[in-house]
Every structure is written in C-alpha cells, then in structure tokens.
Amino acid sequence: MGCLSGAGDTLQDNMTSLFNAVRNFAAPQRFSTDHVHPYPVFEVQKKRGDPNRPVDPLLSRTCSLMLAAAQEAISQSGLGENHFLNKRIGICIGTSVGSTPNAIDFYDNFRSLRSPELGPVHRFLSSNPAACLAREYGTNGPVQTVVNTCSSGTDAIGIASSWISQDLCDIVLAGGADELSKVSYNGFASLMILDPECSKPFDKNRAGLNLGEGAGIMVLESVNMAKKNGHRVLGKILGYGSACDGYHLVSPHPDGRGLKTAIDQALGFSKTNKQEICFVNAHGTGTLENDRVESIVLARALAGIPFFSTKGCTGHTLGAAGAIEAIYTLACLNKQQIPPSVGFATPALDMPASPVSETLAINGSIGISQSLAFGGNNSVLVIEGRQD
Numbered sequence: 249m250g251c252l253s254g255a256g257d258t259l260q261d262n263m264t265s266l267f268n269a270v271r272n273f274a275a276p277q278r279f280s281t282d283h284v285h286p287y288p289v290f291e292v293q294k295k296r297g298d299p300n301r302p303v304d305p306l307l308s309r310t311c312s313l314m315l316a317a318a319q320e321a322i323s324q325s326g327l328g329e330n331h332f333l334n335k336r337i338g339i340c341i342g343t344s345v346g347s348t349p350n351a352i353d354f355y356d357n358f359r360s361l362r363s364p365e366l367g368p369v370h371r372f373l374s375s376n377p378a379a380c381l382a383r384e385y386g387t388n389g390p391v392q393t394v395v396n397t398c399s400s401g402t403d404a405i406g407i408a409s410s411w412i413s414q415d416l417c418d419i420v421l422a423g424g425a426d427e428l429s430k431v432s433y434n435g436f437a438s439l440m441i442l443d444p445e446c447s448k449p450f451d452k453n454r455a456g457l458n459l460g461e462g463a464g465i466m467v468l469e470s471v472n473m474a475k476k477n478g479h480r481v482l483g484k485i486l487g488y489g490s491a492c493d494g495y496h497l498v499s500p501h502p503d504g505r506g507l508k509t510a511i512d513q514a515l516g517f518s519k520t521n522k523q524e525i526c527f528v529n530a531h532g533t534g535t536l537e538n539d540r541v542e543s544i545v546l547a548r549a550l551a552g553i554p555f556f557s558t559k560g561c562t563g564h565t566l567g568a569a570g571a572i573e574a575i576y577t578l579a580c581l582n583k584q585q586i587p588p589s590v591g592f593a594t595p596a597l598d599m600p601a602s603p604v605s606e607t608l609a610i611n612g613s614i615g616i617s618q619s620l621a622f623g624g625n626n627s628v629l630v631i632e633g634r635q636d
Contacts, residue, residue, distance in 0.1 A: 252313060252317055253292060253462030253562040254289075254561075262562075275287075281430070287433070291461060307375055314380070316463065317464055318384070321465040325479065336416065336417045341394070342400025343566075348429060397623060398622065399570055399625045400567035402571070405570070423568075424570060425571075427461045449530075450539045486631065490628075495624050500542075507542065508549050510628040525614055525616055527556070528556075529556065529617040531620045543599035555589075555603050558590075574629050581613060
C-alpha cells in the first residue's frame with residue numbers, strides 16, 4: 249500500500265498524524281482565492297518521487313500524486329520488473345476532478361480571444377490517471393478510470409478485486425487520486441458546505457467540510473500469485489457493495505437507503521456476519537446531512553460497532569478519499585488500533601451514534617470502509633487484516 253495526503257508523504261507519516269491528531273490545514277497555496285476569509289484546505293506539502301527522474305511537465309498534479317503513491321506501494325510489495333513480465337496486470341484508478349484541466353489562466357485567455365499556449369491542453373490529454381499508470385509500468389491488462397465523485401476510490405478497489413476474483417487479472421494496481429482545484433474549491437463554496445474553520449465530523453457544531461488532495465494505491469494480487477511470488481499478504485478485500493439511492497444530486501437519502509443497501513451487499517458478498525466487524529471507517533465529511541444520515545445507518549445496521557472519520561486530518565480528498573481510507577482501514581486492522589475521530593468533541597442530538605474520541609484498541613481482523621457520494625452513490629468495502 250502507498251498513500252500521501254495533507255497528513256503526510258508516506259503511509260507511515262499518515263498513520264502518525266492520524267493517531268496524534270495532527271492537522272496540517274491552511275489557506276490554499278497553489279491557487280489564489282478572492283474569498284475574504286479563505287476556506288482552509290489540506291495540501292500535500294512535499295513533492296515525493298524518484299530523484300533520478302525529472303517531473304514530467306505533461307502530467308497533471310493528480311498523476312504525480314498517484315505515481316508517488318504507486319511507487320511506495322510497489323516498493324512495499326516487493327514487485328520488481330521481472331514480476332511485471334508475462335503477467336495479466338490491470339489498472340483501476342478513481343478520481344473526481346483529476347481529469348479537469350487546472351488551468352484557469354488558459355480559459356481566461358481563450359475567452360478573451362487571445363491565443364494561449366496549449367501546454368495545459370496537452371497536459372489534460374496526457375493525464376488520464378489509469379492510462380498514465382499503465383504507461384509508467386507497461387502493463388497489458390484492463391485499464392479503467394472511475395469517475396464517480398466521492399466514492400471513486402472505493403469503487404476502483406472494488407472493481408479491481410472483481411477482476412481478480414473473475415480471473416481476469418493476476419495483479420491490479422488500484423486506488424484513487426485527486427488534486428486541489430480552484431473549480432472544485434469554489435464549487436463547494438457555492439454549495440455552502442465548506443467549513444470556514446477546521447472540519448468537525450459528526451460533531452454537534454459541524455459546519456461543513458475542508459477540501460484536501462492526495463492519492464492512495466493498493467497492489468492487489470490473486471491468492472495463487474501471492475503464494476507463487478512468496479509475498480507477505482497484508483490483508484484481503486473480502487467484499488464490495490455499491491448502490492445508488494437516486495434521491496438527490498448532492499444529498500443522501502434521509503434514511504440512508506443506498507448506504508444500507510451497499511453495506512448489506514458487501515457483507516453478503518464477503519460472507520461476513522455483522523458480529524465479525526470490529527470497526528467502521530466512516531465517510532464522515534463534517535456536513536450536516538452526510539453525518540446525520542451516516543450516523544442513522546450505523547446505529548441501525550451496525551449498532552454498537554465503533555466508528556471514526558479521518559477527514560479531520562486529511563480533508564475531503566474527493567476521488568482519492570475512498571482509496572486512502574481503505575488503506576487506513578487495513579493499516580488500522582494490522583495495528584489493532586483505531587485513531588480518534590479528529591474534530592469530534594460534542595455529540596449531536598440529531599445523530600443516534602457518535603464516533604470514538606480517543607485511540608481505541610480493537611480485537612478482530614475485519615473492518616468496513618465506506619463512501620457516500622454525490623448523485624446518491626454509496627460504496628462499501630469489507631477488508632480483512634493479515635493473518636499471522
């Protein structure tokens with residue numbers, strides 16, 4: 249696994265921030281804003297990658313973040329160039345704004361009837377995330393970019409696991425990536441769901457989300473391939489569920505109908521009983537409706553199971569969120585601890601369940617990572633930690 253976000257440049261850095269409640273938020277640095285009081289964001293601070301390879305000017309920042317996460321994941325997996333030869337290797341990457349040219353100056357010049365340089369256009373056309381990763385590693389299997397708003401990363405991992413279970417691939421590089429964008433920043437501001445301070449998921453005084461950026465990549469292998477390669481298995485994707493309640497463009501169904509269906513699908517596919525689930529990594533954006541609906545579903549469908557949100561440390565990384573949080577879920581299972589839900593302090597009367605507020609030891613090997621997205625999309629992964 250590999251990931252980077254506003255919480256750190258490596259998976260280990262991310263976990264340290266989560267368990268120590270470190271919050272690296274500030275006004276946007278990568279683009280200007282004319283908001284009198286800029287909404288805080290969680291930016292990736294350092295540029296990580298191969299020091300011997302220059303940054304490709306034809307790649308978007310989203311692709312650069314993805315390649316950094318993929319490099320960490322592949323290094324951790326022990327896969328070398330010989331492992332990529334004559335293998336059915338797929339690529340499945342989720343994103344949200346990662347396919348949008350982040351070049352406002354280009355549009356301004358174009359609309360003013362000037363003739364802007366076409367560099368941003370070439371960058372856009374070269375930066376389909378899945379295609380970019382396939383080019384980087386010369387893979388020969390299926391290549392898919394998933395654009396399903398905030399559930400994209402979760403969906404990408406779910407789809408990738410199905411490729412392996414259906415014997416379409418031996419190995420899949422799967423996850424999500426998204427960069428901060430002035431378009432999405434102002435879009436969320438126009439919806440009036442950005443918190444002017446740091447977000448407070450599931451808290452009585454929650455006032456919206458903070459945007460973030462980052463990438464998370466998992467190396468998924470079939471059981472037989474992992475045994476053949478002699479790799480230590482970190483965990484398993486046991487089940488995946490996805491359901492669209494079709495209630496509203498940007499609001500979940502008031503009763504959480506879609507999320508409940510996705511949870512049931514994932515548990516059924518994994519042949520897992522609710523009693524085996526030791527925690528839930530919730531979507532937990534800090535918005536009024538998302539947190540209320542998610543709390544209702546957790547109280548009804550998974551009563552008594554501890555849950556938390558990590559967006560108080562990373563911000564909402566949009567298409568990358570589900571992948572980053574799936575990686576956190578597996579890392580927590582293997583650590584046998586879950587972090588506090590950073591930003592939560594006061595229980596809300598409109599929510600029947602509240603997240604954990606301090607580090608909690610767990611006793612079990614199976615967890616859930618879930619995503620609620622625009623358009624009523626809901627996606628859930630059931631993940632098992634390593635058995636050793």
